[in-house]
Amino acid sequence: MQIFDTLTNKKHEIIPLAADGVLRLYVCGVTPYSESHVGHAMQAIVFDVLRRYLDWRGIPVKHVQNFTDIDDKLIDRAQRLGIEMSELAEQNIADYHRQLKELNVLPAHEYPRVTELVPEIVRFIEGLIEKGFAYASGGDVYYRVREFGGARYGALSKRDIDDLVSGARVDPTELKDDPLDFALWKAAKPGEPSWESPWGQGRPGWHIECSAMALKTLGEQIDIHGGGADLIFPHHTNEIAQSEAYTGKTPFAATWMHNAHLQLGDEKMSKSLGNLVTINQALATHSADALRLFLITSHYRRPLKYAPESLDAAKAGAERLREAAFAAQPEQMYTPPVDGEATRERFIAAMDDDLNTPQALAALFDLTREINRGRDRGRDIRPAQETLRELAGVLGLTLAQPQRGSQEAAPFIDLLVQLRSELRAAKQWQLADHVRDGLTSLGIEVKDGPEGSAWKQV
């Protein structure tokens, strides 16, 4: 399988570096200061699909995703709410887990948090100071970017280090030797949560956590480091500088994989801009399958616009897949059976090429048509259905019937449908249609077939 690498701007073959053959995947997660939005879901789903696919192809994956639970916004918001920072983080992390589960996203193997790794972070910073890549200054500690090398520093984001200087924020209160330098450790301000360190009370800077977490959970070098495209600079740029300076090993990550952003209207969906749709809001009107399908009908490196019409289209598409995957086998079977082997090959070829989910889906929809056609012609469609369900599962689609109504209603609906069948048998068309219209208005769709009437919720 090949994945596009941001650092080299090329597609790389993905081969686990470690001798045990386990692929190390580190993904930058969320800062849990508020509810997560569909953009976060998109990111989680992209890496979920990657992981499911690699597993399916026989490459075991160890997946680590962090929570940044020490952060300015977290501190501010907790203070405004009058609760502890840890409590606020805890709530949002619990929500995040719950929502991703609803979206059928497999949990990462580990979810390290900054608050749990402060000693490791301190040790990491000490190591950088010893090697001359960092310096303490007035209770803060900064990373010396020029020590690492300008060309190397700008490689990931394709930036000239001197252009960065002019754009760098100049804060007169900061104690940097060079405007490019960034904070590894920040001295505590009054009223803020803080931890002990050789430089006094304080807290870790933003970037250092991921270097320390990756080192602790996955080792000195990892296979794929992922996250949203907005993290390329400065977050991932700084991670490379820290990790490679500390371990002396290059590369820190064999492949840098970044997903493009979800847009709402004409702008990036983001917490700071305030233009967002939360995962809960999306799940209130659409199933996990519909949402996932919508998000993977576009390639992960292309920006995608969130629009209700697009979600509705995905909903209809998911329904189409589901109908075909579970359509009843016709009674009479003629040879040859419909199988999905050609589809499987197309699916693999598409996914191997930088996770081309749109093409993989196209293959599944073509198989859907073959299944429907086969069913109409009395062929054995079961092998193809099995393949369809298997491949959909690799994309994390459950093809499950949405369960929105109460299960208790089912016997009553059965009764009404049965009654209607009797009316039809008696050619009482008006009454039969009246029952059907009534059910339709309640969200129950009735379908008449040769073997009687079936119903489903829509």
Place this chain on the structure above:
RNA sequence: GGCGCCAUGGCCAAGUGGUAAGGCAAGGCUCUGCAAAAGCCUCACCGCCGGUUCGAGUCCGGCUGGCGCCUCCA
């Protein structure tokens, strides 16, 4: 201002040298008591202008429009 990305049918969206995947929507037909579902059929001169090539959405140059990053951000 610097760096980068994108512009494909009514909507969404693949395709990066040999004459356009897929989904949704729409229209016609088949099936059906009528529907629904399903099937079959129909629906693209690939933003504009030059260039390279036997041949270009696909490569090169220019133009126009849009987006992202450069500051917290998935």
